[in-house]
Amino acid sequence: MSNVTMKVNGKPVSGEVEGRTLLSSFLREGLEMTGTHIGCDTSQCGACVVHVNGQAVKSCTMFALEAEGAEVTTIEGMANPDGSLSVLQQAFQDHHGLQCGFCTPGMVMSAAALLQDNPKPTEAEVRDYLEGNLCRCTGYHNIVKAIMAASGQDVAVAAE
């Protein structure tokens, strides 16, 4: 077992982990932050996406020890400081961009990274960027719509 220290959502945290412990497991089991979800074991589904030093990362593809000293942001850290939903989260609710909610943390984290890099993505760019995030409920329609809306683009014509 080794000690690992990092900042998660701005707070310093540390814990004892095995070398093989994945960042996703450390967040869920070690820190009891269960907002980050695990939907597969081949790094395909994207439910576990978090930000590590500002980059969107599937947290099942990293060992916890690799995040030593990193700044990690999870879904629990995405709301506004007063606890209200951020623009992106609010867009997901307004446009019914989630149903069962299981893929949602990864979707929001991926979408946030996309909008950081590309504040006005086209529909095709949104769909392309979400290739690493599976959703089985929404058929992606309202997820794409929500992300476009969060970027300030009106998609009413395209989507209806």
Place this chain on the structure above:
Amino acid sequence: MPKDGGIGASSKRREDVRFLTGQGNYTDDINIHGQAHAVFVRSQVAHGTLNGVDTADAAAMPGVLRVFTGADFEGVGSIPCGWQVTDRFGEVMQEPGHPVLAQGKVRHVGDPIAVVVAETYEQARDAAEAVVPDITDLPAVVDMKAALAEGAPKVHDDLTSNLCYDWGFVEDNRDAVDAAIRGAHHVTTLELVNQRLVANPMEPRVAIGDYAPGTGDSTLYTTSQNPHVIRLLMGAFVLGIPEHKLRVVAPDVGGGFGTKIFHYAEEAFCTFAAKALKRAVKWTSTRSEAFMSDAHGRDHVTKIELALDEQGQFLALRTDTHANMGAYLSTFAPSVPTWLHGTLMAGNYKTPLIYVNVKAVFTNTVPVDAYRGAGRPEATFQLERVIDKAAREMGIDPVDLRRRNFITEFPYATPVAVEYDTGDYNATLDKLLEIADVAGFSAREAESKARGKLRGLGLNCYIEACGIAPSNLVGQLGARAGLYESATVRVNATGGLVVMTGSHSHGQGHETSFPQVISEMIGIPEDMIEIVHGDTANAPMGMGTYGSRSLAVGGSAMVRATEKIIAKAKKIAAHLMEAAEGDIELKDGQFSVAGTDKSVAWGDVTLAAYVPHNYPLEDIEPGLEETAFYDPANFTYPSGAYACEVEVDPDTGKVTIERFAAADDFGNVVNPMIVDGQVHGGLAQGIGQALLEGCSYDSDGQLISGSYMDYAMPRADDVPFYSVDHSCQTPCTHNPLGVKGCGEAGAIGSPPAVVNAVVDALQRAGHSDITHIDMPLTPARVWSAMNG
């Protein structure tokens, strides 16, 4: 003007806030103090004799509490099947045992053999690798027809063959259908495969068993669509725990799509092991495990024949299907290819004579059961494909051929034992032609052609039977359960109320839509109403959520209970206002006396019910809580018409969905936003089946598509924005809300539209010999069809 609340409003989902902030409470998020962790050892071969299991090394490894094998479960019941089909000779189906852990034989890749329970997950996983099953391989049966051949290896040695049943429906029509087909002007024949799919809810299954030695109470936390059903099946048939000593909790559940209806070995194991070890035992499926242990869907091989007269009137329909059951009978498996499939073969059409033959077959594969649509997609696919083929063969426009045969008068009794209460198939088809802009297809085709692409247009209709189902009817058909639903409405002293429903929401948004109904009935704000579900300690009984039944059956139970609440509240209001009970009206949360200006508020009445100082105690009890059980009088029959436009790349065979339109008749709609979302999701699953998905076994029964590396799930760039409409509404005539259900329509209606579109594109390009391609329409299959 959109409504801002109540029935018909697109109220935003209250559950979203917790899901968007990482505050959901899924089963794997639950950790019980002192819990141990279970890891399953599963068969890596499809068929073999299990001579023994060497657990000695594993048991000695760090942290291991105990290694369980089949021997530990010898006195435990078999995992039960909930539906007994009677075959066409009057014999009941062959029903094999289904042990929690393998006894003497393994019958599919993934069949559980042993379980290691250890202090930590990692310790259990490490020790599981040290468990050594001693298996002598046996030849496996994978292909259904081969499984029925003389001398084929038997999946279950104690059965006479691999045939579960040979079902005929309607058996009395058999000869008449044969004669009609023999004498018909034209017969169109189509052989097709409705391929095996994996449901793949994004949340893998999880089970946590807990046991309280002091009281002897067991609790199971599980990813289920119907916790009461699990309590009944597991308690009564497997573990022998009476329902009052067993609580089953299904908290936030991350999608179901059918595969979380069924009772699974892992649930029984964790409940059993918790009692044996006197501590909680948790199992979380990996995705790889899910592929080999979640019940699969579809897997039908079918030949369908449609007889028509010179004018294109349908005369008779005959369909012959082999349906794969897998190695064991999952909870509702026998009902899917029979009563959920054969009864839908009339579709939207006046075909007077129909005969359906289904042979259900055991093979050395994962059990197959209901997956979104369950039997109805299989019926719709073959019917709408054969109609398209017939139209082409007879030179009739496919839209026109459908219209010529539409059922137009309701109620309509089909020759396959169901009675459609309402529908307007021309209206949804007209709406579809409008929203799909079928008139503009030629211009789009020319534009595609200019880019070297082949464009095709496919349309189809569908009907489904939802809101399952009248208990007395399903009882006659072999169901070992009733299919009612219950609700308890508990009004608190200060006027807020809680609905404890047997329906379960795992994405459907009941926490938002159910309060809309009560808000409309009483006239109080939606946020005064809370929905509690997913816990056998709350709702009195629950048959759960599947078959698009929640609002039609569970919602109706809630309406009936609320009607009782209102009736009692009116009595109290009459007393408070010293008026006759019959003169009391309720509107906008105010009780008033008709023709006067006297009124009392909802909250005054609810407070009086719990502080009964001025109260008719001689006539009615204090308190305000009512329960109702609702048993539907019939199925509901949503219907609609779908259109797909594809582009095919002639060089690669790659199919791109360019446009998809869906016009549905769901009857009345409570929350249009949620209904749209249900359709979107169904469409993606149907498009996934048509183009991408397929569960694959090799001839030895090895699972080839065992992860997302191999099983192609639809992704955001595989699908377009959909155009959906549910403005054509013929309300259901027999439930209080007039609702029909919308959860499965998209998955039922979309596969034939996609395949019809691809065939159309290839036909337009001169490939007149291509009349069908089996799903999934991968580039390789489409290219091969084009290039011989």
